[in-house]
Amino acid sequence: MEIISRLTENYFYLVAVILFVIGMHTMLTHSNMIKKVIAMNIMDSSVFLLFVAIGYRHGAQAPIIREGVDIVYANPLPGALIVTGIVVAVSVTAYALSIIVKIQRSYETVDCDEICELRSED
Template identity: 55%
Template sequence: MSILKSIIEHINYVASAILFVIGLYTVLTHSNLLKKVIGINIIETSIFLFFVSVGYVTGGRAPIVEASGNHVYVNPLPSALILTGIVVAVSITAYALSLIIKLYEAYGTLDMDEIMEARSGQTNE
């Protein structure tokens, strides 16, 4: 019973680990470049969830200085880091998708194995 209670109390960490494994499995097992980008986005999302979960404080308040009281405050640094990470992740995803479009125009496929075969055939000539 205590294991179930512990899992329920830390469900954010469990969900983050599950999302990470799903994304890693997707990246490692699929040769379609679009599916790989989706897997990388799932991994990024799991890391964002993990950092936000670490920064959460039960009963914490916004870090606004008040004149009275002894309060527990939430650390704003994880949220700021995650906002920066989201911007970087969106930028990298947009760049990766533009590269995928160029690869599709050049080779007519998104399958990494077929692209590698076509590239090896071009270098032998």
């Protein structure tokens, strides 16, 4: 089975994709808002994992240059991009949580389905 051997070679990518789908599943099926925010973070982290894995090469070290030593360095670009991505994800999470705080105050629940019921009663 060639595909299996390819998948085992690319296990980092496979794990990233599976994590992405797990995040998507949580986001689609759970009605608890905090779980949705966590799922959003899982999705983002999975993509970050995929991105960072692209930058790796066998035997490579972190790209901090040391003079006079012969070292193979990893690709610095994906790492640099992901630093940005992580901060973006943190900001979105903070904002989503602050909305949830206020939703909890006014509806007294953090469950989407219950809120839908409350709204249909109005």
